[in-house]
Amino acid sequence: MNERPLIQSGETKILSLAEETKFAANGIVSRTLLRTENSRTVLFGFAEGQELTEHTSTQHALIQILSGRCEFSLDGRRHDLKAGDFLYLPPNLPHAVKATEPFSMLLTLSKPGVFEKITAHDKNRTAAVEIASEKIFDGRGVPCAVKHGQIIGKWLDLAVDDYFVLVNDHDPERMREKFEAEWPGAFAWEHLESGPADLRVKITKLSDVTAPALAEPACGCEH
Numbered sequence: 001m002n003e004r005p006l007i008q009s010g011e012t013k014i015l016s017l018a019e020e021t022k023f024a025a026n027g028i029v030s031r032t033l034l035r036t037e038n039s040r041t042v043l044f045g046f047a048e049g050q051e052l053t054e055h056t057s058t059q060h061a062l063i064q065i066l067s068g069r070c071e072f073s074l075d076g077r078r079h080d081l082k083a084g085d086f087l088y089l090p091p092n093l094p095h096a097v098k099a100t101e102p103f104s105m106l107l108t109l110s111k112p113g114v115f116e117k118i119t120a121h122d123k124n125r126t127a128a129v130e131i132a133s134e135k136i137f138d139g140r141g142v143p144c145a146v147k148h149g150q151i152i153g154k155w156l157d158l159a160v161d162d163y164f165v166l167v168n169d170h171d172p173e174r175m176r177e178k179f180e181a182e183w184p185g186a187f188a189w190e191h192l193e194s195g196p197a198d199l200r201v202k203i204t205k206l207s208d209v210t211a212p213a214l215a216e217p218a219c220g221c222e223h
Helices: 144-156 173-182
Strands: 028-035 039-046 051-055 060-067 069-074 077-082 086-089 095-099 103-110 115-121 126-132 136-138 163-168 187-194 199-205
Touching (some): 136 144, 144 199
Antiparallel strands (some): 028 039, 060 086, 069 095, 115 126, 163 199
């Protein structure tokens, strides 16, 4: 489900981070504070023992520990962080985090530039590849009722063997099922990245297809 940021781009607004931070028993609560064309700021509240397993991001990441303590693993090296600590993560650095006690953090993600670096995985290797900005479709913040048709239309417009990368804030698994039902064997669906704030899927057109009469919402969202 898409989340409406607490601050709209272009709006002047003051927030209390302490008041906006939310915690859940045995869970992780994330709240998007601001989303712009090139950045996203997310507020996290972790219950003790909760963790995000190792992953990467194609974006620059700035992390400020607001309260409590946590353990960050950066490219396999452990670091104990506490309230007041500030952390920078360059794109594609493997990292993980675990709450050693209830803690909160502020995460700011920013795109590196004209090209996005995507960490691509196959059976034999992991490699950072550059994806041109015109091949990126950013679906974050776009209502699903609009986004679904845009994704299908963008894929239908591709030449055979061409692709685009969908950036989304949830896994559109139901949309993949729609593709499988409508165009089996005509597409490739590859998860490139799955992080705490974003997910990236490479969608390739493998053969010519007939466009449907109506592209219906298919990812199971309520909006």
